[in-house]
Amino acid sequence: MExxxxxLLIEDDTIEIMKLNRTVSTLDIKHDIIxxxxxxxxxxILKEEQSLPHIILLDLNMPKINGLEFLGILKNDDTxxxxxxxxxxxxxxxxxxxxxxxxxIAGYVxxxxxxxxxxxxxxxxxxxxxxxxxxxx
Amino acid sequence: MSxxxxxxxxxxxxxxxxARKQAEKILEEKSAELYQVNxxxxxxxxxxxxxxxxxNSQLQGVxxxxxxxxxxxxxxxxxxxxxxxxxxxxxxxxxxTNSNLMELVDPKEIEKVATSFKTLMxxxxxxxFKVKIVTKTGEKKLAHINASVIYEKGIAVGAQGIVRxxxxxxxxxxxxxxxxxxxxxxxxxMNLGLVEVNNxxxxxxxxxxxxxxxxxxxxELIGQVGGQLFPVDKDKDIIVLENEKRLKGKSNSYExxxxxxxxxxxxxxxxxxPNYDISGNVTGSIGIxxxxxxxxxNTELIQEQKRELDVIINxxxxxxxLTQYGDILKTNATFQDLLGYSESQLNEFxxxxxxxxxxxxxxxxxxxxxxxxxxxxxxxxxRYKKRNGSVIWAKTNVNxxxxxxxxxxxxxxxxxxxxxxxxxxxxxxxxxxxTKSILGKTDVNEIAWEIVNNIAEYLDSEDxxxxxxxxxxxTLEQIAVYGEKLDEDNKIRNKLTVPIGEGIVGSVVKxxxxxxxxxxxxxxxYIVDDKQRFSEITVPIISEGRVIGVIDSEHKDKNYYxxxxxxxxxxxxSLVAIQLRTAINIRERKKAESKNEHLLLxxxxxxxxxxxxxxxxxxxxxxxxxxIEALVSWIKADxxxxxxxxxxxxxxxxATTLEKMEQLISDILTYSSIGSETQEEQEVDLNVLIDExxxxxxxxxxxxxxxxxxxxxxxxxKTKLQQLxxxxxxxxxxxxxxxxxxxxxxxxxxxxxxxxxxxxxxxGIDKKYHDKIFKIFHSLNSSKESTGIGLSIVKKIIDxxxxxxxxxxxxxKGTTFHFTLKKS
Numbered sequence: 001m002e003x004x005x006x007x008l009l010i011e012d013d014t015i016e017i018m019k020l021n022r023t024v025s026t027l028d029i030k031h032d033i034i035x036x037x038x039x040x041x042x043x044x045i046l047k048e049e050q051s052l053p054h055i056i057l058l059d060l061n062m063p064k065i066n067g068l069e070f071l072g073i074l075k076n077d078d079t080x081x082x083x084x085x086x087x088x089x090x091x092x093x094x095x096x097x098x099x100x101x102x103x104x105i106a107g108y109v110x111x112x113x114x115x116x117x118x119x120x121x122x123x124x125x126x127x128x129x130x131x132x133x134x135x136x137x
Numbered sequence: 138m139s140x141x142x143x144x145x146x147x148x149x150x151x152x153x154x155x156a157r158k159q160a161e162k163i164l165e166e167k168s169a170e171l172y173q174v175n176x177x178x179x180x181x182x183x184x185x186x187x188x189x190x191x192x193n194s195q196l197q198g199v200x201x202x203x204x205x206x207x208x209x210x211x212x213x214x215x216x217x218x219x220x221x222x223x224x225x226x227x228x229x230x231x232x233x234t235n236s237n238l239m240e241l242v243d244p245k246e247i248e249k250v251a252t253s254f255k256t257l258m259x260x261x262x263x264x265x266f267k268v269k270i271v272t273k274t275g276e277k278k279l280a281h282i283n284a285s286v287i288y289e290k291g292i293a294v295g296a297q298g299i300v301r302x303x304x305x306x307x308x309x310x311x312x313x314x315x316x317x318x319x320x321x322x323x324x325x326x327m328n329l330g331l332v333e334v335n336n337x338x339x340x341x342x343x344x345x346x347x348x349x350x351x352x353x354x355x356x357e358l359i360g361q362v363g364g365q366l367f368p369v370d371k372d373k374d375i376i377v378l379e380n381e382k383r384l385k386g387k388s389n390s391y392e393x394x395x396x397x398x399x400x401x402x403x404x405x406x407x408x409x410x411p412n413y414d415i416s417g418n419v420t421g422s423i424g425i426x427x428x429x430x431x432x433x434x435n436t437e438l439i440q441e442q443k444r445e446l447d448v449i450i451n452x453x454x455x456x457x458x459l460t461q462y463g464d465i466l467k468t469n470a471t472f473q474d475l476l477g478y479s480e481s482q483l484n485e486f487x488x489x490x491x492x493x494x495x496x497x498x499x500x501x502x503x504x505x506x507x508x509x510x511x512x513x514x515x516x517x518x519x520r521y522k523k524r525n526g527s528v529i530w531a532k533t534n535v536n537x538x539x540x541x542x543x544x545x546x547x548x549x550x551x552x553x554x555x556x557x558x559x560x561x562x563x564x565x566x567x568x569x570x571x572t573k574s575i576l577g578k579t580d581v582n583e584i585a586w587e588i589v590n591n592i593a594e595y596l597d598s599e600d601x602x603x604x605x606x607x608x609x610x611x612t613l614e615q616i617a618v619y620g621e622k623l624d625e626d627n628k629i630r631n632k633l634t635v636p637i638g639e640g641i642v643g644s645v646v647k648x649x650x651x652x653x654x655x656x657x658x659x660x661x662x663y664i665v666d667d668k669q670r671f672s673e674i675t676v677p678i679i680s681e682g683r684v685i686g687v688i689d690s691e692h693k694d695k696n697y698y699x700x701x702x703x704x705x706x707x708x709x710x711s712l713v714a715i716q717l718r719t720a721i722n723i724r725e726r727k728k729a730e731s732k733n734e735h736l737l738l739x740x741x742x743x744x745x746x747x748x749x750x751x752x753x754x755x756x757x758x759x760x761x762x763x764x765i766e767a768l769v770s771w772i773k774a775d776x777x778x779x780x781x782x783x784x785x786x787x788x789x790x791x792a793t794t795l796e797k798m799e800q801l802i803s804d805i806l807t808y809s810s811i812g813s814e815t816q817e818e819q820e821v822d823l824n825v826l827i828d829e830x831x832x833x834x835x836x837x838x839x840x841x842x843x844x845x846x847x848x849x850x851x852x853x854x855k856t857k858l859q860q861l862x863x864x865x866x867x868x869x870x871x872x873x874x875x876x877x878x879x880x881x882x883x884x885x886x887x888x889x890x891x892x893x894x895x896x897x898x899x900x901g902i903d904k905k906y907h908d909k910i911f912k913i914f915h916s917l918n919s920s921k922e923s924t925g926i927g928l929s930i931v932k933k934i935i936d937x938x939x940x941x942x943x944x945x946x947x948x949x950k951g952t953t954f955h956f957t958l959k960k961s
Contacts, residue, residue: 015764022771061756090756090763095748113759113799114792115767 005031005130008053010042010070011088012062019115020057023122031126039065043073046080053083054134055106060089060096068099075104082135086125206300209287212258214239217295226280226302228272236273243269243277257296261286267303279304330405330426333412338362338380341421350405350428352398363424367395369402383411383422392429403430456531456552463487466547475531475554477524488550493520493528503535508545513537518555526696530556557701564705567595571709581605581720585617588688588713593619596690596702600670604635604642604687605721611637613646613687622667633666640664641675646684651676651707653698657691672697676706680718751809755802762795762802804926811857811933821855823848823862827882830863840870840878848884849891851958853938861934862895864927865954869897872952890940890957898951907944931956 007024011017017035024031034053036042039062046052056074060067067087075081084106089096092110100108109125112118206223210216214237224232227241242250246268257263262285270280284298324331330347334340340358348354351367358366364376372393379389388410395405409424450457456472458465468483476483476491492500496519503515514536520528531552538547571591575584585603593601600620604613613635615622624630635643641662645652654673657663663673670691678686688706692698769791773780780788827844836842851858862882869880881896902910911932931954935942939959946952 013760013764015767016760019767061753061760090759091752093752096752111759111763113763113766113795115763115770118763118767 003130004029005055005126006034006051006053007031007126008034008036008042008045008056008083010036010039010056010062010067011059012037013059016059016111019118020122023119024126026119027123027126029126029130031130038062039067039070039073042070052080055129056083056085057088058085060087060091060100068096068103071100071103071105084129084132084134086129206302207297208238208300209295209297210238211295212293213237223300226272226278226300227270228274228276241270241272243271245269257284257286258293261288261293277304278302279307328427330428332358332363332424332426333421334363334424335421336384336419338364338376347426350397350403350426351395352401357398367393367397367405369394369396379407379409380422383409384419386411386419403428404433405429454553456550456554458483458488458550458552460488460548460550461546463489472552475523475529475552476521491521493522496520507535507537507548510543513539518559521552527699528556529554530559560701560705563595564701564708567591567705568708568712572712575713575716578716579720579723581717581724582616584713584717584720585686588709589617589619592688592690592706592709595705596674596692596698598690598692598697600667600692601688601690602666604646604689606637606646606685606687613637613642616686630667633664635664641673642687642689645675645677645687649677649679649684651703653700653703655696655698666691671695674698674702674706676703676710678710678714678717680714685714685718685721747809751806755806758802759799762799766792766795801926804930807860808926808930808933811860811930811937817854818852819855820850820852821858822850823858823884826855826859827862827866830859830866834863834867834870836870837878839876840873840880842866842870842880843882845881845883846885848882849886851891851960853958857934857937861931861956864931865895868927869895869899869952873897873899875899887957890959892955892957894953894955896951896953901948901950901952902944902946903948904946907946910944911942 009017009020011020021033024033034045034049036045042056043065058067058070062070065073067089071085074083074085081104085104086107086109087100087105088109088111090111097108107125109121112121204222206226207220208216208223208227209218216234216236216238219227219229219232221232224230224234229236239247239250250268253263253266253268262283264283266282266284268280268282270278272278279302281301281303282298284296286293287295287297325345327344327346330350331342331344332340332347333342340361340363343351343355343358348358351358353361353366364373364380368376372395375391375393379391382389388408390406390408392404392406395403397403406427406429407424408427409422411419412421412423414420451470453469453471456475457469458472459467464487465483465485468480473480473483478486489497496517499517500519503512503517506512507515514534516532516534518530518532520530523529532555534551534553536549536551537545538549540546571587574587574591578584578587585605589601589603593599598620600622601618602615602622603617605616606612607614615629615632615634618629622630637643637646639662641652641654641657641660641664644662652673652675654660654663654675657669657671657673660673670693672692672695674690676688677684678688688710690698690706769788773785773788824844824847827842827848831842866880866882870878873880875898879896879898881894883894883896885892885894911928932942935956935958940957942954942956944952944954
């Protein structure tokens with residue numbers, strides 16, 4: 001059964017956040033979206049929140065702690081490392097891709113130019129993870 | 138024998154017989170009386186004794202006064218009586234001594250005495266009898282005896298004699314004889330010819346030597362007139378004159394030329410003295426003759442030799458100096474020329490005045506030894522000051538001339554100018570040393586240090602600097618120094634940089650010609666470096682016609698450097714030029730290499746940064762595009778049905794523009810990523826690759842893609858190979874305006890590479906653009922599908938594969954791209 005996901009979106013671009021929220025709002029299952037504008041905020045949220053998110057959507061290009069750094073911190077944390085983290089980025093840089101997989105990610109999704117393509121990708125992504133068995137905190 | 142004689146003899150014989158008969162008769166008569174006679178004899182002996190005693194006393198008075206020794210002996214030699222003189226002569230103690238005279242005779246003379254005794258008995262007397270005796274005291278004496286027999290009644294009873302000691306007298310005679318013999322021997326053997334003449338100049342006596350020098354025998358000479366026989370005509374007057382002087386009692390000495398018997402002309406030195414008789418009258422003269430011909434010739438020879446020697450000395454190529462206690466007494470022309478002084482000027486000098494203080498110790502060492510008598514000569518190489526202030530090096534051989542006591546009277550110095558020889562040796566040594574020391578050195582500074590050290594030593598200078606020309610800045614830079622310019626840490630003090638053309642070194646760089654400055658204070662170009670010095674020599678180091686450096690040396694004295702120095706330094710310059718050039722090149726290459734290395738690192742870094750930057754930029758650029766896209770689509774969605782067709786069309790245009798924008802960004806990113814992304818190389822089958830491309834690419838129906846040949850499998854980055862073919866094929870498709878488009882892919886295998894061609898029958902490219910099309914952002918068409926980066930990407934990939942790409946095209950007819958890929 002498809003379940004409602006608690007998604008931590010780490011994204012500094014307001015429009016990107018709007019895009020995800022708008023996309024999620026059109027879906028049957030209203031997933032919980034927790035927003036963090038950067039890595040630091042995300043870490044704070046992760047420490048403060050009663051329950052951990054099911055999945056993390058992570059943008060790579062961010063100010064302060066960038067995506068890769070954040071990923072490194074996450075994967076070094078004994079608890080947080082189990083949270084599937086999906087990279088949502090514009091960068092098709094081979095180096096970034098390899099580096100992300102090396103540290104450990106659950107997916108790597110390129111942001112398409114067209115919004116309709118974006119919606120399609122996010123729908124599939126969330127659908128996929130909502131049918132997955134996830135570690136309950 | 139005549140009858141008369143016979144008669145005489147017979148008569149004598151008869152007398153004899155008669156006498157004998159009578160004697161026998163007497164003998165018979167007397168024989169009987171013999172006993173009585175004997176008895177009587179004994180009696181008479183006693184009587185005689187008494188008689189003697191009487192007589193003795195009588196005789197005592199007679200002989201007392203005889204000075205000579207007087208002895209009476211009996212017929213057997215027993216001394217009966219003698220006087221005091223006899224006692225003394227014969228060595229007895231007193232007159233009473235009983236002794237036999239025969240005991241005193243030298244045993245060798247016994248025979249002689251016996252004979253004389255017989256004579257005495259027969260004749261009754263002997264006179265002038267000489268006999269050697271040995272006195273009682275053992276003295277050997279020669280005795281002269283006159284003796285007579287003493288008769289008593291007609292019968293000999295003894296003998297008396299006077300004895301004189303003639304030992305001394307006889308020795309005197311002998312010695313006179315010996316002296317005479319000696320003098321005769323001297324006269325005969327002396328080296329001088331001796332002639333005795335009478336007052337008529339007639340030769341009375343000549344000695345052996347005179348016969349030898351004159352050639353005449355004694356017999357030929359005696360009686361001859363010397364003054365006529367010998368002198369040559371012109372000298373005869375001299376003899377006459379000198380003879381006259383001698384007659385007046387004067388001794389004289391003179392030289393004449395004479396003819397000997399053989400007619401040979403000789404020179405005699407004659408010393409004459411008058412000869413006197415006992416009463417003091419001049420009886421002639423004695424002349425001593427010395428043949429001085431040889432001596433005279435020797436003197437002439439010596440004179441001649443002296444002249445010759447003077448000529449030799451004066452023309453000798455070696456300078457000769459006679460000194461006493463260091464002061465110059467005499468010099469030859471060579472030495473005068475050598476130093477440029479006249480003889481009289483030199484005579485005012487001592488050797489020290491002409492020498493250098495630095496050379497004193499060595500000379501002194503030897504002179505001390507010479508003064509101690511340990512050595513008689515020595516040789517040193519030392520310098521002399523010339524009148525014009527310059528210096529020569531000379532090999533100086535000093536010889537001691539000693540007096541009989543071994544003290545040094547003079548010193549003769551032979552002085553040979555070895556300046557140029559020494560120069561050559563020094564140059565050869567210096568060049569040898571330098572060659573050895575710079576062998577294999579490739580460091581400019583090291584080479585330069587060796588040069589300055591060797592040259593300073595050779596020039597005996599306190600300063601030497603190597604400058605290197607900096608052609609970029611048009612300056613000269615000091616790279617090695619010798620002397621005071623060097624600090625304690627072997628670093629150059631106050632490193633000087635001289636603009637080319639300035640100073641003496643700067644102008645030598647410009648001219649490329651060596652310079653010797655005799656007096657820097659008179660040269661306006663002179664630049665004082667660490668201190669003012671008066672001489673300077675500057676020689677360019679030229680390589681391949683370009684002055685690359687300068688060797689420069691200064692000396693405190695004026696007029697120090699010579700043309701030889703310049704030549705030597707030029708030799709050094711040409712010797713080191715190539716090596717220095719090489720070293721400079723190596724240095725520059727090293728500089729460039731390290732710079733390149735640095736640049737490469739920088740480049741790699743900035744490439745990486747650029748790469749990162751490209752990604753960030755592309756993200757940052759793409760994000761707004763995405764946002765615009767999202768916003769536009771939301772506006773459209775949120776206002777569905779509210780826009781008219783034109784607005785909707787414009788929304789589409791916005792979308793298309795955004796797409797193109799995004800494509801552009803992607804292409805730039807691709808282009809900048811080529812070469813930086815290190816994909817692993819793999820075997821890529823190009824046939825497969827083309828098949829895949831056909832799937833991916835949008836190929837319109839009217840265009841056909843044909844592979845004309847089986848394509849090879851190449852090694853490389855698959856993505857890039859794909860980009861390469863994709864770009865070329867898509868271009869061929871894109872720019873095809875024909876109803877039936879054709880894209881032909883072909884390959885030709887060459888030795889080390891494959892040559893591909895992609896041919897189309899499209900629009901073609903004007904020839905004037907052939908060069909430009911591979912440049913980034915150069916799009917010939919403003920087609921919406923073209924960003925103008927595609928061919929740039931192609932070119933970049935081919936460069937990566939070390940291949941080439943070129944184009945064959947005709948506008949309107951189509952284009953063929955040829956490119957090569959190297960077989961790995």
